[in-house]
Amino acid sequence: MKEDLMFYSAYEDFYSMAARSAAFGEYCREAFGEDFSQDGFSDVSQINRIIKMLPERPETDILDIGCGNGKLLRYLRQKLSCRIFGFDYSENAIKTAKALNIADSDFRVGVSDDIIYPDESFDAVLSMDSIYFTNDMPKLIGKIFSWLKPNGIFIAGYEDGDVMPRTPSADTSVIAQSFRKNGIEYSYEDISEETYGMLCRKRETIQKYKSKFDKEGISMWYDVVLHQTDSVIKGYEDYHKNNAIKS
Numbered sequence: 001m002k003e004d005l006m007f008y009s010a011y012e013d014f015y016s017m018a019a020r021s022a023a024f025g026e027y028c029r030e031a032f033g034e035d036f037s038q039d040g041f042s043d044v045s046q047i048n049r050i051i052k053m054l055p056e057r058p059e060t061d062i063l064d065i066g067c068g069n070g071k072l073l074r075y076l077r078q079k080l081s082c083r084i085f086g087f088d089y090s091e092n093a094i095k096t097a098k099a100l101n102i103a104d105s106d107f108r109v110g111v112s113d114d115i116i117y118p119d120e121s122f123d124a125v126l127s128m129d130s131i132y133f134t135n136d137m138p139k140l141i142g143k144i145f146s147w148l149k150p151n152g153i154f155i156a157g158y159e160d161g162d163v164m165p166r167t168p169s170a171d172t173s174v175i176a177q178s179f180r181k182n183g184i185e186y187s188y189e190d191i192s193e194e195t196y197g198m199l200c201r202k203r204e205t206i207q208k209y210k211s212k213f214d215k216e217g218i219s220m221w222y223d224v225v226l227h228q229t230d231s232v233i234k235g236y237e238d239y240h241k242n243n244a245i246k247s
């Protein structure tokens with residue numbers, strides 16, 4: 001049952017809050033540069049960098065895995081000539097995504113381990129902070145590559161040691177092992193320094209929004225967001241030791 005999947009009811013509550021809270025939208029815009037209803041770390045500067053990595057084609061078909069309420073895909077649709085596809089297991093998230101009424105969009109409620117798309121459907125597949133929610137990473141990675149058109153690209157924002165166990169190096173991470181099991185070449189970039197800066201900004205911003213969250217009756221989400229940034233309390237050296245990629 002979907003209700004038994006990791007964090008399912010927490011994400012339903014999160015996207016229900018995001019759909020009705022003005023303060024949360026304002027906080028996202030200030031902390032990340034755009035409101036994508038971020039639960040994770042999709043800062044707009046990272047997304048703009050990802051846009052530059054996408055294949056240059058007259059029409060790009062882009063899938064976002066764990067697309068939440070679709071606002072990140074809406075941003076891509078505004079910046080690029082593309083068709084957008086997204087799935088997420090949260091019904092509340094997909095309800096909001098569909099209500100955005102974006103042209104050339106396809107949003108589905110779906111679970112990473114079960115969802116099916118035809119082979120060679122997409123020029124690019126993105127997964128920001130969401131690829132870990134699977135019981136079989138090698139199988140999911142295999143499926144993603146079957147969905148890509150020739151010379152397509154898969155880009156994942158991945159935090160080793162968050163949902164998946166922290167491993168000794170980038171090449172030992174569960175995602176890297178899964179690429180190798182599928183015979184897929186990969187490269188990676190350590191964005192821990194930039195993520196540290198983003199977390200500091202997130203912490204500073206959420207503290208400014210405490211009274212607005214309280215007024216809207218969403219104080220528990222203030223606590224959740226603040227707690228997500230606890231890793232920066234001890235400063236950069238400590239954060240770097242615990243979070244940077246070891247190559």
Ligand SMILES: C[S@@+](CC[C@H](N)C(=O)[O-])C[C@H]1O[C@@H](n2cnc3c(N)ncnc32)[C@H](O)[C@@H]1O
Nearest residue numbers: 011038039040042066068089111112128130133
């Ligand atoms: C950490 S959030 C990231 C959301 C968004 N990609 C971002 O960068 O802000 C993880 C997302 O994955 C979704 N998710 C979690 N487990 C899932 C699963 N098994 N299948 C599909 N979506 C899932 C959640 O509802 C949530 O939207």
